[in-house]
Amino acid sequence: MKESETACLQGQVIDERVELTFVELCRISGASEEELTLWVAEGALDPIGAYPREWRFSGAVLRRVAIAQRLSRDLMINPPGIALALDLLDEIGALRARTRAIPAAHRESGPPAGPA
């Protein structure tokens, strides 16, 4: 077996402590600079800095941008649609989390069938 297959890889965690530039975020997510600029203009993303070349994004937005890129590529959704889809996905995520938090006993309509 090759060494590359057995050595344990230590990756870098991309989270809110990591700052990504405009160019980095484009490269990682696969989004074009034009797309990313339009998503920011729609308010779907909120970078620090006035101009694209100064923009700094939190590493925590990477997932959002990756989803935006895939939806835009696969379903041909335009920037206002992307902004709406991301907001709705956030809302659905929150609702699903709340549904999961309801105890199983409260979700069932009746008591479990027991021995007669």
Added chain:
Amino acid sequence: MEYKDYYEVLGLARDATQDDIKRAYRKLARKYHPDVSKHQDAEANFKEVGQAYEVLKDPEKRAAYDRLGAGWHGGEAFRPQPNWDEGFEFSGAGAPPDFDDYLASIFAAGRARPDGSLNAGRDHHAKLVVDLEDAYRGAQRVISLSVPVVDPQGHVRLQPRTLNVSIPKGIRAGQYIRLAGQGGAGHGDGAPGDLYLEIVFRDHPRFQVDDRDVTVDLPVAPWEAALGATVTTPTPDGEVAVTVPGNSPSGRRLRLKGKGIPGDPPGNLYVKLNIVLPPADSERSKAAYDTMRQSFDFDPRAHFYG
């Protein structure tokens, strides 16, 4: 390779118009898109629908497929005539690679690096499903993925690859692990791209996770909630004792500070009390409920109607 009825995949008759095909594809692509759909086989369905559309959207490919497809039925072994699909084999963008159970999906999201090195490899993306316990303790995971590679003849093939990846303690859903140099190979002297693993937690039967906070539903007896008690609760990091204060209503959330996903700051663990009533299934238990009825001046519906 099995013959797939692309018309059936898109839910169409063989005489469907190009507009019908486009409409059916768009609708199913939205329905099964892995970022939107919670459908169990969303990923596979999305791929299949994409493959079908790839062929049927192009009148020439469609005609070739129709000629070849006559006489074949879904599920039968499929031996294509030489070169029938030349020029539009299901490679590259059309056919995302396969995964083992840790890898739900991979999306080639590559672009040439804008730093001038056009030979640089692409960045690859994959999902990595981990257990909540891994986030508490850290873990190692062996992942295998198939990566499309271009051979010297210019054909795209899927090459299996195994990686041993360290899952750092404190990892949370939605974060990424960047493995530098593990993405697509560079061309010529170009550097390889990076591999980005998106972390997803496997659904846990006991624990719900919200960012760094974890909630567990803890069943308690009515007398434990009423009189107070010290009870044992599971956490992703083993059992701990919690004090249930007296007069606790059902649904009360007790906070165990810092017992959520480790980090700086660590998350909290919330123990949500779920009062479970013992069944009145014997003379003694019925008598106990009757004693309760007589001991309380209690109307649960006192404020029910406002």
